[in-house]
Amino acid sequence: MAYTLKIAHLYGDLMNTYGDIGNVLVLDYYAKKMDITLTSEIVSLKQPFEPAKYDLAFFGGGQDYEQVIVSKDIQAKKDDLITFIEDGGPMLAICGGYQLLGQYYIGADGERIEGINALPHYTKSQDNNRFIGDIVIKNAETAQTYHGFENHNGLTFLGKGERPLGKVISGHGNNGQDDSEGAIYKNVFCSYFHGPILARNGELAKRLLLLALKRKYPTADLSPQEKIIIKPTY
Numbered sequence: 001m002a003y004t005l006k007i008a009h010l011y012g013d014l015m016n017t018y019g020d021i022g023n024v025l026v027l028d029y030y031a032k033k034m035d036i037t038l039t040s041e042i043v044s045l046k047q048p049f050e051p052a053k054y055d056l057a058f059f060g061g062g063q064d065y066e067q068v069i070v071s072k073d074i075q076a077k078k079d080d081l082i083t084f085i086e087d088g089g090p091m092l093a094i095c096g097g098y099q100l101l102g103q104y105y106i107g108a109d110g111e112r113i114e115g116i117n118a119l120p121h122y123t124k125s126q127d128n129n130r131f132i133g134d135i136v137i138k139n140a141e142t143a144q145t146y147h148g149f150e151n152h153n154g155l156t157f158l159g160k161g162e163r164p165l166g167k168v169i170s171g172h173g174n175n176g177q178d179d180s181e182g183a184i185y186k187n188v189f190c191s192y193f194h195g196p197i198l199a200r201n202g203e204l205a206k207r208l209l210l211l212a213l214k215r216k217y218p219t220a221d222l223s224p225q226e227k228i229i230i231k232p233t234y
């Protein structure tokens with residue numbers, strides 16, 4: 001393989017609802033097609049996140065119970081995660097991980113779970129309800145359609161400098177009110193899609209891998225990688 005990339009799987013042992021780890025497997029699948037050797041490493045409780053060590057980061061979803069534990073630990077990694085994000089590090093964050101990158105999440109029992117405020121969104125809870133079901137969105141920049149399955153109590157509202165990952169075509173999305181789903185900030189992509197998201201939306205996996213390659217190998221000719229055709233899998 002011509003290229004190597006290393007992915008930090010943030011709290012992969014705690015934040016993994018509905019098989020979100022599948023996103024790492026899908027990244028590996030497309031990495032092989034793109035001549036990339038991908039290695040992944042779990043960065044969990046009490047372990048440092050060293051921004052210079054990683055080319056990509058993945059942060060999966062979790063239940064409120066795990067989110068409370070991770071919320072406390074992640075404050076020690078806050079500055080290093082923000083350094084990675086502000087430096088253009090590509091990241092995918094799903095559901096509970098998405099919520100913890102923001103300001104805070106009010107859990108289903110009303111408790112305030114602190115995020116790291118790397119992105120300006122915040123998440124409130126809804127009373128005795130969850131958004132569950134199939135969801136379809138359209139990404140404004142690429143006109144790509146993304147398909148997924150959502151299951152969350154949280155209602156997320158985006159902040160300044162964030163744009164949605166997509167406009168809701170069917171389903172609920174961030175909050176059921178403003179037609180937005182997920183968030184994009186710099187090279188960070190957030191979503192409520194489980195399933196896992198990349199298994200049904202290979203174009204997004206390709207986009208993440210290309211961003212990581214361009215950042216690590218700025219002078220490389222990546223036209224063969226750009227040309228890889230992703231077959232729809234939904």
Ligand code: GLN
Pocket residue numbers: 017060061062063064067094095096097151152153154155
């Ligand atoms: N506990 C959060 C919520 O219900 C996140 C759930 C998840 O990651 N699936 O909104």
